Amino acid sequence: MVDFGGWSMPVQYTGILDEHRAVRTDLGVFDISHMGQFFASGPGARAWLNLLLTNNVERLDVGECQYTFLLTEQGGVIDDLIVYRIEESRYMLVVNAAKIEEDFAWMQGHLGPDVEFVNESDSVAGIAVQGPKSAQLFDAFFDGRFSRPARNEILTVTIDEATYYIARTGYTGEDGFEVFCPSDRAVKSWQDILSRGEQFGIKPCGLGARDTLRLEVCYPLNGSDLSSDTTPLEAGLSIFVDLQKPEFIGRAKLTEQREQGVKRRLVPFKMTGKSPPPRSHYPVYKNGVQITESTSGTLSPSLNIGIGMAYIPTEFARIGEEIEIEIRGKRFPAVIEKKPLLRTNGGSA
Amino acid sequence: MNVPEDLFYAKSHEWIRPDGETGTVGITDHAQNELTDVVYVELPEIGAQVKAGQQVCVVESVKAASDIYTPVSGTITEVNAALTSDPALINTAPFGEGWIFRIQVKAREEIDALLTPAQYGQEIGG
Structure with missing residues (x-):
């Protein structure tokens, strides 16, 4: 468990790689009540x-x-x-x-x-269901009572006298739903989703997989890839x-x-050979000169290679441009790639 | 958590299995569990002379890079090359095939000063 914006949250339940694969091939469920x-x-x-x-x-x-x-x-x-x-x-x-x-x-x-503007963060919980089998789970869950919202749409429904918002949005690049409900319904909803999702291979996923999944499809993380300086x-x-x-x-x-x-652009890069995984704040070099530092980085579980993002001076921010990432004093070759690093079927920003 | 009885432990979660003049070193089951899936191991250099508590290599999980410290002083004599192609051995067999390096032990007293299985078990709250 780690502290995340004041919330105690699991980095992983069964393992980051295992959870990552579940979302790419079947289904994963994330507690997003911290949002x-x-x-x-x-x-x-x-x-x-x-x-x-x-x-x-x-x-x-x-x-x-x-x-x-x-x-x-x-x-x-x-x-x-x-x-x-x-x-x-x-x-x-x-x-x-x-x-x-x-x-x-x-x-x-x-x-x-x-x-009228109110902050309901404490009384609203959130659960994200993500993965190619999300629509199947929705249908099994509601059994025709509601029709699925389309991508970037949100449905308001009443379940046992409580209001639930079900949006076709997410942070993984896969098809999926984000459900917002009163916080006193969160535990039951989580358990219901897990039990109904069992037949589709659903797995609970932590912050670790959330980060690897979003980085493969190049969704920015505020505080790392975005800030008041960008x-x-x-x-x-x-x-x-x-x-x-x-x-x-x-x-x-x-x-x-x-x-x-x-003057600079946030671009994704991929390591070109065997190297330790890149992380945020690693120095980035071009022609032997440090030009910036990485804002995000990880080993991509889907591509099985190190990936990351960095703000690169515009003159070098081109697809195919070769750069180097310094990891513990040693430089490793990387190449600037096109967004997203991984193509998925349900992508939306 | 598994804490084998025949090993000595460092507070920084490495174990050593003494065998005559040398000892085999790895990280504990507790450590691999905390690290999450190991995806890269930067092995120490063979022949390097190291002091107890010195950082000698790095184990990287999906989530983070972690420094590994030698529990005793001596000379690195062998490294587990299998970890280069299969770093996950650290997760699946932390006390066996997932060993990291062998060291020629300079002073046996340093081993005796390490934690016993019972002490280490307490340290990790087990």
Whole structure:
């Protein structure tokens, strides 16, 4: 068990490799109760969120969601999150555990008119079911009572008088669902999912597999790959930034950066020979000169080779460019690759 | 957790099996369990002269890199090359095929000063 944003959480249940494989081939289930949930409602909610978030909230119909960013005035990433439109004038935001307080304080500090904004992180639990057999589990679980939400959609259902939100989202690159429910229903839901999932080979998965799975499909981790010193454009995530919107916090800086071009880009790399697995904060070299350091790294269980990500100066941030990663004083060859490092069937950011 | 009776233990979770002038060293079942799946082992150099408590090699799991310390002083005489192609031997047989190196022991007293199986068992809360 490790401390993760104030939560005591398992790195693994049966083993990172075993859990990773379960998600890629069958099914895995993750406790994501550490993540934060905010609710914004009222006639002013949509316009207000659109001023704080980079993506265009106006594009969301009821029951849809989008990946988006909360930025500083300088365009740096405070957090990356998903905003779900759960009712006509009611939105749920799912944010990173370590950022709950900072995000909430920031948003409260910029609160707009006619918005009720609450932090329900303590009373809402989350469970993610991920893997190619997720849809089969959904059907077996609900036996036709509800129809599956499509990718990036969210369903609101009442089960035993409690409200459950079931979204077709995730952080593994596989098909899957993220379920949010009152925290007093979490244990029962977890046990029900595990027992119904048994026939599909479901395995409980910890933080270790969550990290290897997301890195193979190049989903960024806030605090490692994203920070207030990096912008979504540098991170290669501009499709989640709508610069056509007349205003949002950070827009001016991002517009300037777009015009001038980014000086560095977050790119994935793969080790080209046998080497120790790369990790975050390892020096990265080009032509014998250190150009940056890695932001993430691991051994890819699917590809069986070291993989990672780093902000590389734009002149070298090209697919196929050869770089070197320094590991304990020794340099090992690597190559810049295309995103994602692993192609999956259910990918969405 | 398995703590074999015929070994001596270091607080840093290595074990040594003395055999005449030399000893075989590995990491404990408890350590491999904490490390999670081992995916890479950086073996020590044969011939290296090392002091008790010195970091001599690195074992990497999916999650993290961990330093391995020699429990006694001496000269490294042999390393387990099988770990290069099959690092998971450390997980599956930490006290057997997953051994890491052999060392010519400089001072037998250093072995006697290590933890007994009972003491180590207490150390890991078992």
